Amino acid sequence: MSTNTSIPGSAAGFAAQRFFKTWGTLLGFVFLVLLFSALRPDAFAQLRNFRNLIEQVATLAIASAGVGMVMVTGDFDLSVGAVASLAGVIVASLLVAGIGIPAAIAITLLVGAGIGAVNGLIIAHAGVSPFIGTLAAMTSYTGLALFVTRGTTIFGMPAAFRWFGQGSVGPIPVPVIVMVGVIGITWILLDFTTFGRRLYAIGGNRQAAYLAGINTQRARFLAYVYSGVTASISGIVLTSRLFSAHPQAAAPFMLNAAAAVFLGMTAFRDGQANVFGTLLGVLIMGVLSNGLNIVGVDTYIQSVLTGAILVLAVLLSGLSQRSR
Amino acid sequence: MTKIVRMWLVAAIVLLLVAPLVSAGGAGERVEDQVDIAVVTPYMASATTAQVINQFQEYAEAKGWRVRVSDTAGDFGMLVSRIQDVAAQQVDAIVLGMGDPQQMSAGLSAAGEAGVPVFGLDAGFTEGVYLNVTSDNSDLGRQAADALAESIDGSGPVVLFTHDPHPGVRARAEGAREALGEYPDIEIIREIHIEVPGPVDFARSVTEDLLTSFSAEGSIAGIWAGWDEPAYGATQAIERAEREEIRVVGVDGTDFAREEIDTGTIFAATIMQDFDGMAQLLAELIDEYLAGNEPESRVYQIPGSVYR
Numbered sequence: 001m002s003t004n005t006s007i008p009g010s011a012a013g014f015a016a017q018r019f020f021k022t023w024g025t026l027l028g029f030v031f032l033v034l035l036f037s038a039l040r041p042d043a044f045a046q047l048r049n050f051r052n053l054i055e056q057v058a059t060l061a062i063a064s065a066g067v068g069m070v071m072v073t074g075d076f077d078l079s080v081g082a083v084a085s086l087a088g089v090i091v092a093s094l095l096v097a098g099i100g101i102p103a104a105i106a107i108t109l110l111v112g113a114g115i116g117a118v119n120g121l122i123i124a125h126a127g128v129s130p131f132i133g134t135l136a137a138m139t140s141y142t143g144l145a146l147f148v149t150r151g152t153t154i155f156g157m158p159a160a161f162r163w164f165g166q167g168s169v170g171p172i173p174v175p176v177i178v179m180v181g182v183i184g185i186t187w188i189l190l191d192f193t194t195f196g197r198r199l200y201a202i203g204g205n206r207q208a209a210y211l212a213g214i215n216t217q218r219a220r221f222l223a224y225v226y227s228g229v230t231a232s233i234s235g236i237v238l239t240s241r242l243f244s245a246h247p248q249a250a251a252p253f254m255l256n257a258a259a260a261v262f263l264g265m266t267a268f269r270d271g272q273a274n275v276f277g278t279l280l281g282v283l284i285m286g287v288l289s290n291g292l293n294i295v296g297v298d299t300y301i302q303s304v305l306t307g308a309i310l311v312l313a314v315l316l317s318g319l320s321q322r323s324r
Numbered sequence: 325m326t327k328i329v330r331m332w333l334v335a336a337i338v339l340l341l342v343a344p345l346v347s348a349g350g351a352g353e354r355v356e357d358q359v360d361i362a363v364v365t366p367y368m369a370s371a372t373t374a375q376v377i378n379q380f381q382e383y384a385e386a387k388g389w390r391v392r393v394s395d396t397a398g399d400f401g402m403l404v405s406r407i408q409d410v411a412a413q414q415v416d417a418i419v420l421g422m423g424d425p426q427q428m429s430a431g432l433s434a435a436g437e438a439g440v441p442v443f444g445l446d447a448g449f450t451e452g453v454y455l456n457v458t459s460d461n462s463d464l465g466r467q468a469a470d471a472l473a474e475s476i477d478g479s480g481p482v483v484l485f486t487h488d489p490h491p492g493v494r495a496r497a498e499g500a501r502e503a504l505g506e507y508p509d510i511e512i513i514r515e516i517h518i519e520v521p522g523p524v525d526f527a528r529s530v531t532e533d534l535l536t537s538f539s540a541e542g543s544i545a546g547i548w549a550g551w552d553e554p555a556y557g558a559t560q561a562i563e564r565a566e567r568e569e570i571r572v573v574g575v576d577g578t579d580f581a582r583e584e585i586d587t588g589t590i591f592a593a594t595i596m597q598d599f600d601g602m603a604q605l606l607a608e609l610i611d612e613y614l615a616g617n618e619p620e621s622r623v624y625q626i627p628g629s630v631y632r
Binding site: 056249 | 326329330368375397517522533534536539560580
């Protein structure tokens, strides 16, 4: 509920600013797609490439959905990559040990929920800073994954497990179906339930939410549990996609998921984490990586450009806020 | 409520800390006059580093030595601190498990001042390192390139997957460029830096993009990867895209690479590093040093062999 205290411009100018603020990031995404399509219409603008692209970003999008839910409350989860890697190691170890696929997945999801609960306990109930709490958790979970594997890559899982990361239902890859499911559930939880409204209230003003009678500790705790579960789902799908598990396979998720959520905060619901904004953030990062690879830009330069575009998006968002 | 949860958490963490310390305390206790070896590495998360260190540990413990392994997970600043710590503890020898010693000169100086020798296990050789046992990385790269050239009948466009920050992988890529340069019908069309951690996923995604970019049959004949993990990711992308004509080679001879080579056709070859030979030779050389004997050389290069 913001108040407009600056001198109002023309109605048309104000409407344009408002439009840009809400849809600017989406327009940026469309611009990138058009740019790469123009540069390599034979390769980028092909249905097969879009299928590849969405499949490539699916695991990150799944993990980012949970991180986004935590960030709605104003908290942070740095442990997402470590939890996804550990989940991959657990499911692979169980499968190699001869446990059935449904049981291995169920156990891994339970462990993920347990890890999320530990994070929630440390941060929401014990009052440890989210940054320190999840940084410490990340270190411990990485160590645990390294300990379980002794640093080696686990392989030799049953062939049927490939389906989760490499199979498809009709023309749609299974990871994309899982991603749509997780995004859909996250959207329903955040936008259509009391729980979601409470999370947004906590993110808006934690003290006010508490005074309004919201059990802030429980809501934040549950957000971390959800993040643990989505990180585990992401780790399971990634392990199936790679058909191997490495103790640091999902380590890049830590920064990429946070970047996607931050990028998403500049879209649709300005300044607030939101599920479609997060998905858009993931897609922007995916299109950048995919498009720059196809165009043939050096990998080091790709990192420079990705960082610059992130800063640009946030700067533009801030500019439109200040110019109101 | 917060206070109670904090107290419970403190109790749980103390228990978590005490249990492994108590169990490790007895096992790690040094017997009087026992040779004390400290292994420090920044790369224990790498399958091959873990393999060579574990093998060295077995040979060293068979000699009755006490071996402590410390991993700094890619943190070279912490690695220097660990070297300084074990030098101050006057261990009998420090073993550097991979990593570029030029990035840890302060630690090497501390070891030198403390009179503790530093042995390289597949690391580099520089001032402050007593000797280094390693693979000939340039030769590994050349052998992999030759295996790739053979698998594509000596012609076609080739992509290199590199990682220059690692001196060993950089030397392999240099060897590969030299070797591929000798095939007039092979052209290197792209060199792509593979990011770590997560090289399998990264290589898989990059290969998917490459196959989109070079969609015509024959527009990519082969992929040379500086180590097995990106080669594995590339193989999966090629299988998925049904571009069965493309061949991939890696280096290291890891278990998963050999299985892929045995069961498929895309992953054509990997170069086996003789980690067991390296680990055994280093244990023997340390034994010689402790007996007061001078080594014949300061750099021992163990050849690799092709697995196809």
